[in-house]
Amino acid sequence: VxxxxxxxxxxxxxxxxxxxxxxxxxxxxxxxxxxxxxxxxxxxxxxxxxxxxxxxxxxxxxxxxxxxxxxxxxSEENLLSPKGIELRVNRSIQVEGTFGMIKQDMPFDRFTRTSLDKVSTEFMMVCLGLNIRKLFKFYDAKSKNKFWIAPNDLQPETKKKPSAKRLSNKVNRKKLKKEADEPNPKD
Structure with a gap:
């Protein structure tokens, strides 16, 4: 460090x-x-x-x-800060779910156009449709924001100290594997 x-x-x-x-x-x-x-x-x-x-x-x-x-x-300071914790928690529920919604809810799993310009236009239209669906969902009074918001009193995380025993065992396992993979000259 x-x-x-x-x-x-x-x-x-x-x-x-x-x-x-x-x-x-x-x-x-x-x-x-x-x-x-x-x-x-x-x-x-x-x-x-x-x-x-x-x-x-x-x-x-x-x-x-x-x-x-x-x-x-x-980058370590940013990831361990309260804002970084919030972003890491919410990351898993943002991008992957969007592609799942496009494929399942808006049955779109194949492009029908052939050129790069037409394909990018088609995907922009699909994304626009998805954003309009999300907009109407937020207008609905029943739906609420499902993202986790960090509380104001959340303290930054501290970096974990590495374990000497674990790292030493990792080196020894690699040595043993290398020795096992080498042909025995006595055979």
Whole structure:
């Protein structure tokens, strides 16, 4: 997780700082190398060092695109905010239901036109008909809004801390599967 422009925090909470590596070329453009020390006593070392050749080293070098990490942090904040919770809850009841209504309630499952312009016009007419149906449904006094609205006192969610045991088991399962898939030279 990016703390600021010059520091990151690993899964265990150790702080890493920018390091210049002359012998290593970045794989991604605009990326920066960060070094985190104290990895041998870390619970996440099996997961973090799974691609390293020298697993006994007490540090790990991470290649981070700082601008991308800023966007990732911002998106996590947005998703965990009360407005993000509201949007996530309501997402499942909006889009998929609309296509179901078009296919079932307004028996439309095939385009009858052939060119791209005619097909897009036909679909716009179907969507217009659907919107008119929804408009009349809202005019009806019996129908109510079925969307969930977040209460004003809803607190933002916090990001779950990763489980070292679960990640370590994931790495070990992949190792066992790889060993089982490899042919035995003694056979």
């Amino acid at each position: 990016l703390i600021n422009e010059t520091a990151i925090r690993c899964l265990n909470g150790n702080i890493g700082h920018i390091v210049k590596l002359d012998n290593r070329h970045p794989k991604k453009s605009n990326s920066t190398f960060f070094r985190i020390d104290g990895c041998n006593s870390c619970d996440f070392k099996d997961y973090c060092k799974r691609w390293m050749n020298k697993k006994e080293e007490n540090f790990k070098i991470f290649e981070v695109v700082i601008e991308l990490q800023k966007y990732i942090n911002q």
